[in-house]
Amino acid sequence: MPLHTRTLLEAKAMLAQGETTPTALTAACLARIAATEPVLNACITVLEETAMQRAAQLEAQGNPNNLPLWGIPVTVKDLLCTKDAPTTCASAMLAGFMAPYDAFVVERLREAGAVIVAKTNLDEFAMGSGTESSAHGPTCNPWDAQRVPGGSSGGSAAGLAAGQAFGSLGSDTGGSIRQPAALCGCVGFKPTYGYVSRYGAVAYASSFDQIGPMARTVADCATLFGVIAGYDGRDATSAQLPAPDVAPALATKSLQGKTFGVVKELWEGGLSDEVAAACQSAVEAAKAQGAKVVEISLPHLQYAVATYYVLASAEASTNLARFDGVRYGLRAQGEHDLVGMYTASRSQGFGEEVKRRILLGTHVLSSGYYDAYFQKAAKVRRLLLQDFQAALGQCDALIAPVSPVTAWKKGEHVNDPLTLYKMDMLTLGLNLAGLPGVSLPAGLGAASGLPVGVQLMGRAFDDIALLGMANALEMALPRLGVPTGIPA
Template sequence: MSQPPLHHQSVRALTQALRDKTISATELASHFLARARDHQSLGAFLAMDEDVTLAQARAADARLATGSARPLEGLPVAHKDIFVTRDFPATAASRMLAGYRSPFDATVVQKLADAGAVTLGKLSCDEFAMGSGNENVAVPAVGAAAPQPVRNPWDSTRVPGGSSGGSAAAVAAGLAPAATGTDTGGSIRQPAAFCGITGIKPTYGRISRHGMIAFASSLDQAGPMARSAEDCALLLSAMAGPDPDRDSTSLDVPAEDFTRDLEASIEGLRIGVPEEFFGEGIDADVRTAIDAALQEYERLGARRVPIRLPRTELAIPVYYIIAPAEASANLERFDGVKFGHRAKQYADLAEMYLNTRTEGFGEEVKRRIMVGTYVLSHGYYDAYYLKALKIRRIIADDFQKAFKECDVIAGPVAPSVAWKIGEKSADPLANYLADIFTLPASLAGLPGMSLPAGFGAGGMPVGLQLIGNYLQEARLLNVAHRFQQATDFHLQRPAGF
């Protein structure tokens, strides 16, 4: 029986092939670099450096030859361009940081390198991770003369989701076996759903934020994106762990082997199904696919438990007060003084700030800075920001009440499948509403993941969202893995890839 092409093989299979020496790290890296070059029209990569990648691969081959291989030795991985890197530009897809190179690697990048991973390059994202479609890109992709949105491999006229759309598209198209992403309000889960792959946002603080270009500090969390739950578990095992010296929000929880419970039975598992996730606004095709996935879980021995998350509809206004407020503070540092873009024309310091930020930030970033500055201003801080923080606490409490009745919570990732590029560009609110089902878990700091669960309109993927209680990533990955053992949605690939 012939082996599937390298870009169709799992992380587990590729790492085993490297250890068995049936393929070298250099050959594997070359294969994926060639695929990235051949599919530049997707706009997934913002930066590549073949010399750097192949040098890392040759070093991995040397360790494999001496038997000193680490867990992910030689595995090619690509990083969302929200993580700073020494060997590649780190732009956050913004003109403000065009060409910027960091003097250090983000902890996520370093941890994966320490586990043996080889960096393929940097992946496109919405500017400063602000967007739901990966259309807010202000720097050109590799091979492109001008900035462009990332395209969904399942249908190049559609968005891949955002803000980690480059990561999702690269994995779905087989340009990388795995990628890093970040999730502030759903930016791992939603693009994973739209592109038919698996992605997990761990508990807030599980993974260090050091070296992640900040959007909303109390919400941003890194996570892996790959074909399957097993692949995500292997990556998460390398990425997670405390980082007290460099990230004060890092949890003092030891690193884990997240593959340890993948095969555990889910007989008797109580799956909470929130009625708020199945009301008006969810498309019929998405509802059908999610219901079929829940029926599959029942065949595997789980049972549905109806639950309530009564403040779900408040998640959008709460998020779009808190996140812009934090963005307003975080993006204040981009003023043209120490690094990044600086306007060429100005008469004094105030005009330099004004011109630099006007030229450097895109429209969506400006919109969120202005909203955030407004809600933090005198006279509005109590009325908006403090009230949003109180409701955020209530949303978190709603989840804890629900977890007294169930083990995991399941529902759709998004109300619809991926929309057409440009379809919602003129209506920011329509983009914001696409996050209605992912925002509550983000506000509560809970782990959540998306896994492929079928197809909807236009043959586009539909993602099932699983939400767990704090630090229950291993349970979530187990529940996802057992579903993927019984179905083949995660193995299906877009035509031509």
Template structure:
């Protein structure tokens, strides 16, 4: 019997065997949301009516014998960074309060076409800038493993929804780790596909050259199933790659890594990482070796500059991307008293509507792009980006996939780093290089850290448009871990529903 703890694949199987209906499944999840989300605060908006209507439609199609896609009828939580026609979309910012987009993002169109039921919009750091959801204008999401801790960010809402069984599937966006870091800190699976693998049309841009939409779930196979629903070329996004989608579902079913070379990145394994994180990471390497993989050590010397370069490139692009929020056409408007001019109203609205971190990055980016500073800041950062790519190219000459821990530490306490932006930025030290190079990266849970009992994430990176490789290794490792632990790691998460 399927329940909210089942995987998406199991739910899909039950639906196709008519053991349950999408409406029933959707109601189960809506119930769970009303039970636990008061504690977790994963959702910014729950679309009860829309979700049930969509579920009923899928059930009707199935009943009429119409061909429907594998995930049809399975519920999903959508990060509030994607537009969904008529549904409030804020990107976690006050400045978009009340805005209902007149159009669907391409990913939402694909989800709807596949019959995936969209439960609602999940919380996030404002404009995806942050690693804890503490920068959301609508309150922090709590980590289901320990409600006094952050769930990671920016996609903490999506990850927490999965970990608290409010949805079996979720969509995230990853600019510097916003899918993978929350996955790691909540014991769930998150994938940042190759840049250009999934359309960005309808994704509220933070940093266009780094943003990538990806699938989140509780198992590698579920993530792969969702990946294939949302991926593919989109003529409305000219940076989307016009090539066949990697066969990630097949790869996730292979469960075999014999002869594969796994490259451990020297620079992302040791100093600065929590002991319990390294311990679980090394244990996972042993499991891969036991399954026939070969471990090689690779060096990426330029990664040490990646974080600094990221905090020039991303804010630079953000300063331009966020310029459109000026109160003239949509969203918040403050100070329009009929006397003030447009420029002043723009300024007052932006002062009131943007949070501290967003302002910090707009100012940083504006400065980095200014004439006289451009070459030293934005220009140098782009050169570092090229060097990071070259490091990856060289490393992939020696290994099929590269691995590292996802984060230096397990989930930290709410408020612990919110006054220290640099400490917060360091949470993404292992995830940022992947965005800089545009390659694929996956986070999957590899156990609980001995010192605090919190989940640890294992990162697998694969070359451009070879996303299937990380799924193959990820699924194999996941199976080995489940058999080692006797159950999925997420089975250890506290039950919030009963209390």
């Protein structure tokens, strides 16, 4: 069995037993990157030299302190600052930018003994659903290179499914971890907002963004979460909680005594037949594991898409105002006045999707429109949170599909952004509420043969219990096997 096909916990056990070494694991992942990148384009920066140096150093030192990720190769989304590699956010605006510090989660990975082998591709500034808006070109789905991997963390999901690393970090603003994980056939976890520090993550929408892990199994995801979670005084939104003990999640093997809520608004209309069938099979699997299933309603969910795009675009407009060619980012040449330089720099530095969201956000924040749009959306956000809280007062977790369709063909919706925005309805409600959610493979679509994902959603800061339920459900779901659209 090739090293790159192992799970994170299997690789960890092999290291502990002396069956492999950090340099062997790292070399295997780098070889896999070299073999699959011509097809996938999942990585923006491959850290071949520094990764091998790091692995050799860890190997020479040994693991006397029992570091949880000692010698394990991982990747990180290229909006997380790293002081030893460029952080571009897949944008021409930040081409070649070198951060002077590591993001909090990158610090935690290094402290845990991980080896960062690459920084992964994404939709520019994390704005998109297919990893097609990257200035570095689109990423392909490892199950079919003609299709998208989802987004915005598509590079992390595609590379992970292809065996480029044993785990990856992405960010989830409206489903950007869970949706690509579903479309690529891996596990993605969005923690409760505030459980993982956003320090060093280039912001899209600050009240929505949440960094989280992606891996091949729920247990692997939980292990990564245990490393990156915990309080950080440099992030004003960081919850004052210690790093969680993930052992209870890994030990959960049954859903006996648990109640799952089927959110009727997320199952009504819009789902393809194969997605509906695979996710219904996941519900039956939950019942077989001992769970009770009840129907739940989130009455304000119908307003979630509009609410999200008003609020997130407003925050994006504010966050990206700093990229003006003076303080940060690309500076256009040949302009002779300040306004011309600002205009040319932002026109050249940002792609179409980012400009679209900046324009929308600036509009809803403008005088005369703030009350009509932004303030009203903020009120609806509160109502939606109350809906989730009421639903989760009746059950232990909510269960729903992640995406209404399997991976679509590249370019299919590039000129129809509204269709892509509507596809986010199944995921973005959780970001509006700030609650945790985990996506796991439900099986392959009967018609397409492509991965389908199902998600569990839980109570605030009850992340370990949610991962435990996902761990138990995963045992009853089919294994997908090896992606068919890349070199073996």
